[in-house]
Amino acid sequence: MQPLASDAQTPDHWIPRDGRMIRLTGKHPCNVEAPLSALFNAGFLTPQNLFYVRSHGDTPRFSAKQAHEWKLRVHGLVENEVEFSIQELKAKFPVVTLPVTLVCAGNRRKEQNMIVKGLGFNWGAAGVSTGLFTGVYLADVLEYCKPKNPLLSAYPNYDKPIPGRARHVVFEGADELPKGKYGTSQRLSWALDRSKGMIISWGLNGEDLSPDHGYPLRLVVPGQIGGRMVKWLQRIEVSDCESQHYLHYFDNKLLPTMVTADQARNEDKWWHDPKYIINELNVNAAICSPAHEAILELNSDTPTSEKVAIEGYAYTGGGRRITRVEITLDDGETWKLCDIRYPEDLYRTYPIHNHPYFGSIDLSTTDMSFAWCFWKVDIDVSSLLGDCDAGFVAVRAMDEALSIMPRDMYWNATSMMNSWWFRVAIYRGNSGQALRFEHPTVPGNTERIRDIPDLEGTVLHPD
Ligand SMILES: Nc1nc2c(c(=O)[nH]1)N[C@H]1C(S)=C(S)[C@@H](COP(=O)(O)O)O[C@H]1N2
Ligand SMILES: [Mo]
Numbered sequence: 001m002q003p004l005a006s007d008a009q010t011p012d013h014w015i016p017r018d019g020r021m022i023r024l025t026g027k028h029p030c031n032v033e034a035p036l037s038a039l040f041n042a043g044f045l046t047p048q049n050l051f052y053v054r055s056h057g058d059t060p061r062f063s064a065k066q067a068h069e070w071k072l073r074v075h076g077l078v079e080n081e082v083e084f085s086i087q088e089l090k091a092k093f094p095v096v097t098l099p100v101t102l103v104c105a106g107n108r109r110k111e112q113n114m115i116v117k118g119l120g121f122n123w124g125a126a127g128v129s130t131g132l133f134t135g136v137y138l139a140d141v142l143e144y145c146k147p148k149n150p151l152l153s154a155y156p157n158y159d160k161p162i163p164g165r166a167r168h169v170v171f172e173g174a175d176e177l178p179k180g181k182y183g184t185s186q187r188l189s190w191a192l193d194r195s196k197g198m199i200i201s202w203g204l205n206g207e208d209l210s211p212d213h214g215y216p217l218r219l220v221v222p223g224q225i226g227g228r229m230v231k232w233l234q235r236i237e238v239s240d241c242e243s244q245h246y247l248h249y250f251d252n253k254l255l256p257t258m259v260t261a262d263q264a265r266n267e268d269k270w271w272h273d274p275k276y277i278i279n280e281l282n283v284n285a286a287i288c289s290p291a292h293e294a295i296l297e298l299n300s301d302t303p304t305s306e307k308v309a310i311e312g313y314a315y316t317g318g319g320r321r322i323t324r325v326e327i328t329l330d331d332g333e334t335w336k337l338c339d340i341r342y343p344e345d346l347y348r349t350y351p352i353h354n355h356p357y358f359g360s361i362d363l364s365t366t367d368m369s370f371a372w373c374f375w376k377v378d379i380d381v382s383s384l385l386g387d388c389d390a391g392f393v394a395v396r397a398m399d400e401a402l403s404i405m406p407r408d409m410y411w412n413a414t415s416m417m418n419s420w421w422f423r424v425a426i427y428r429g430n431s432g433q434a435l436r437f438e439h440p441t442v443p444g445n446t447e448r449i450r451d452i453p454d455l456e457g458t459v460l461h462p463d
Contacts, residue, residue, distance in 0.1 A: 001016035006027060017049070043343075074141065078147055089202075095360070108441075132205050132358070138191055154189070170185040202216055224317065225281055227252040285312060285422060291439070294436070309378050310395075314340070
């Protein structure tokens, strides 16, 4: 890959990038997602060049020499304040690798923006990616530094610090933003829990993190939204209060549905209420194939015996596992069960130890699921022709906490965590010889529907 001509006039002109990525916020900063089919076809592990990017500002530029001299400072309410180089992290603590799915809280946001525009930009359904992250457990590093006087409950009075008692762990990146550096925090009780899998990571899919993904060091918090995974990680502070960074308060919140975008803009109180913070992901799924604008030619002799595969991804948060995926062709009257594949289970069946790069990749001793799964179902074309009363196919998933994707949208001012059924419309050409599929959105600010003159289909049954 080469730096892109379209980046030439921006502060990111030096970064090699994949020209297929879809820009969501104009030229700069870099907020991109892959075309959904390219992401899906890449399979379980997303190559870094197709891995979605969410950066609030200019991408910090560090040379190999600066990475070699990188200092991760751990300080605050700890017995041992330490500065670790990356080599020291590797030498002092066991090196581990985990397959982890990252999802921006804004994934699928455009579906909400099309109903009532909220505060955020237009993500499609590819604000999600999965990689093998290599690093050391945050819990090991914290144990080494010894939090002082720890208080392992954030409640009651979450937002009222008890001076001197370690209750939160604050992370800060190197990027300079208009309102200060990017930072956020975790509760100490979670950060100390190795089973939650939080790692300080330098490697993604067996190579250095690319500049867009946090080179040389980032935090990875499996099962939580991407916004908690601080890139270009420079500083960890054990504290009696949560992060005071601007974007810890004014981003990644799920405000109540009646709070309008204007209210959210003008009334700070919503952002300071700890009830509305987003940490763990919610259950979500999308149809990846048929793709947007896919056309299925019908065989006029034997249309009834034809099958079409409907497939896509699903994920959820907190280390929970997806336990069912269902599709409906009649707006939820009846459902069909899909087959599910969990590629991460390969790392339970075939754990790897003492690998020179990955250290250990071993999910055989944990029931946590930190990665997306893939689902598929074959349906009869005839059911799309005859019985598809809704004019769309929709998918919903459930996880092991029995959380299920809702029929209705939970609209909110930041349009985050959108997880209503993912619906793909089915149009029938005038000739009746082909079906055309239409996804709910096209990512970014392009038109929702591009005309396809020769298939200006009539909707089977318009809503
Ligand atoms: N330092 C820093 N860390 C950051 C961000 C940022 O802008 N600066 N963006 C966050 C958000 S909102 C997300 S979704 C993820 C995206 O990670 P990625 O770009 O590697 O996919 O990084 C998070 N960490
Ligand atoms: Mo995000």
